Amino acid sequence: MSYDVVVVGAGPAGSAAALAAARAGLSVVLLERGPFPGSKNAYGGVVYGRVLDDVLPGWWDEVPVQRWVTRRSTMILTGHQALTVDFRTSDWGQAPYNGCTTFRADFDGWLAGKAVEAGAQLLTSTVATGLLREGGRVVGVRTDRPDGDLRARIVVAADGVNSFLAKEAGLLPKTDAAHTTLGVKEVLALPREVIDERFGVRGLEGVDVEILGCTRGIPGGGFVYTNRDTVSVGVVVSVQHLAAAKVRPEELVADLKAHPAIAPWVRGAEVKEYTAHLIPEGGYDAMPELHADGLLVTGDAAGMCLAAGIWLEGVNFALGSGLAAGRAAAQAIAAGDVSRAGLACYRKDLESSFVLQDHKRLRRAPGLVLSERVQQRYPGLIADLVQDLFTVTNPTPKPGALRLLRAAAKRNGVKLRHLAADGLAAGRTFR
Amino acid sequence: MTGYDEIAFDDRMATVEFRVGERAHIVVDSEVCRSCTTQACVTACPANLFAPTSDGGILFNYEQCFECGTCYQVCNGEGALSWSYPDGGQGVVFRHG
Numbered sequence A: 001m002s003y004d005v006v007v008v009g010a011g012p013a014g015s016a017a018a019l020a021a022a023r024a025g026l027s028v029v030l031l032e033r034g035p036f037p038g039s040k041n042a043y044g045g046v047v048y049g050r051v052l053d054d055v056l057p058g059w060w061d062e063v064p065v066q067r068w069v070t071r072r073s074t075m076i077l078t079g080h081q082a083l084t085v086d087f088r089t090s091d092w093g094q095a096p097y098n099g100c101t102t103f104r105a106d107f108d109g110w111l112a113g114k115a116v117e118a119g120a121q122l123l124t125s126t127v128a129t130g131l132l133r134e135g136g137r138v139v140g141v142r143t144d145r146p147d148g149d150l151r152a153r154i155v156v157a158a159d160g161v162n163s164f165l166a167k168e169a170g171l172l173p174k175t176d177a178a179h180t181t182l183g184v185k186e187v188l189a190l191p192r193e194v195i196d197e198r199f200g201v202r203g204l205e206g207v208d209v210e211i212l213g214c215t216r217g218i219p220g221g222g223f224v225y226t227n228r229d230t231v232s233v234g235v236v237v238s239v240q241h242l243a244a245a246k247v248r249p250e251e252l253v254a255d256l257k258a259h260p261a262i263a264p265w266v267r268g269a270e271v272k273e274y275t276a277h278l279i280p281e282g283g284y285d286a287m288p289e290l291h292a293d294g295l296l297v298t299g300d301a302a303g304m305c306l307a308a309g310i311w312l313e314g315v316n317f318a319l320g321s322g323l324a325a326g327r328a329a330a331q332a333i334a335a336g337d338v339s340r341a342g343l344a345c346y347r348k349d350l351e352s353s354f355v356l357q358d359h360k361r362l363r364r365a366p367g368l369v370l371s372e373r374v375q376q377r378y379p380g381l382i383a384d385l386v387q388d389l390f391t392v393t394n395p396t397p398k399p400g401a402l403r404l405l406r407a408a409a410k411r412n413g414v415k416l417r418h419l420a421a422d423g424l425a426a427g428r429t430f431r
Numbered sequence B: 001m002t003g004y005d006e007i008a009f010d011d012r013m014a015t016v017e018f019r020v021g022e023r024a025h026i027v028v029d030s031e032v033c034r035s036c037t038t039q040a041c042v043t044a045c046p047a048n049l050f051a052p053t054s055d056g057g058i059l060f061n062y063e064q065c066f067e068c069g070t071c072y073q074v075c076n077g078e079g080a081l082s083w084s085y086p087d088g089g090q091g092v093v094f095r096h097g
Helices: A010-022 A104-117 A166-167 A193-198 A240-247 A249-258 A313-336 A344-351 A352-361 A365-369 A372-390 A401-411 A416-430 B010-012 B030-034 B070-074
Strands: A004-010 A026-033 A067-077 A082-088 A121-123 A128-134 A139-143 A150-157 A180-189 A207-213 A220-226 A231-240 A272-282 A295-297 A306-308 A311-313 B017-019 B027-029 B050-052 B058-060 B079-085 B091-092
Touching: A004 A010, A004 A139, A004 A313, A010 A026, A010 A104, A010 A150, A010 A313, A026 A104, A026 A150, A067 A220, A067 A372, A082 A372, A104 A121, A121 B027, A128 A150, A128 A166, A150 A166, A166 A295, A180 A240, A207 B070, A220 A249, A231 A240, A231 A249, A231 B079, A240 B070, A272 B010, A295 A313, A306 B027, A311 A313, A313 A344, A313 A352, A344 A352, A365 A416, A372 A401, A372 A416, A372 B070, A401 A416, B027 B058, B030 B058, B070 B079
Parallel strands: A004 A026, A004 A150, A026 A121, A067 A207, A150 A295
Antiparallel strands: A067 A082, A128 A139, A139 A150, A180 A231, A180 A272, A207 A220, A220 A231, A306 A311, B017 B091, B027 B079, B050 B058
């Protein structure tokens, strides 16, 4: 069988690529190794869908949403303290919305359906077991179907964080534990009205909480977000440091659920599903080459997850890069040049969009956010400082804020010059 | 104690659907594992599928694998793990990922 484009992986990147390529009139086959799209996927909270505005106008009326996030909290925890910055706005509860929670089995299936409507052929339960190559050029994929090989002018590797295709092509290293995190998540069942009451929302309003300081010092963070009648709770941690700490990942989720600030939200809830998935968190500097002769790499396979502290995004980058891959395939085939040079339009397109611009701007963020002081010292420092500020010490007069800062820094093993240096680094990182 | 009780690991894994294929998609060479100083897979695997054996090796059961890749990312021993995906349609099936 021969196609213009074979897309491997019907996640958001692959389905977006298949959609764009099929709309451009190409013959497209979209391979999914699971029994249905999304069956192998898990994520950590929010799909930001605005990248779909031009492609699927009115997408918000049909996307399989669990809840629209109208309340976004950032939390700093220590064993016994919690500081929350809690923001809510009704603006995010109406079109065009900002972000939604969803189940990937629903969302990925919906998007793959859009690609099929546009003319792509979806083949589920099909593993792409390797690349077909001729003279160094990629000319298709091998599959585990009986009739095996699928030839194509362009292969789009949207095969996720473990991308065996990008590895086989020599674009990704075999392992990259330093830039990979593990997400583990529990989906907890609670009656819808209980969720509404505990989280202070109603209707389709939802909450996303991102948490620092809840991972026993292992670089990473935690999250809690609401679905209609479930709450998802999990942690994301560096695989390298998790392994070194010899801590079992589900224990970190148990810690989080038992924390006095989190426990009231999930009390009495039953575990409905436990999931685990890797995340490529190296950012811009860890990204592979994005194209080769006959090959485009997109989504998680290309390391396009933004793990920049206050911004934690991935599905939107998968969508954005996937759409660009589909457009680039069409452009290269129209120009009759699917070589590495002919596919360079893919990178150019990404460089002009949020996909690479956000990553480039925030290239220092993953290192800073996962650094030892941010992970192990600052949560305690900040929580202690706030506690001291709000502890009324009468009859002793109030100490000055600077004195409290010095004391909190000392107690948490932070030198003020390091604090200043990290403050400057943060300023440079997030400018 | 109500609600705060952590569920048993078997009950946790019982919430996940697995369509178990006949082929083991991950194979561990226990000979290599015997000389591994960290055996990091034992604690890091979110499905807890790597069990140390009395002779210093590793016993692995592929049936409840999340196919996440943590084990090969943390593996120390060159060639200890041969890693592939299950055949099409088999393996883990997430509903609420």
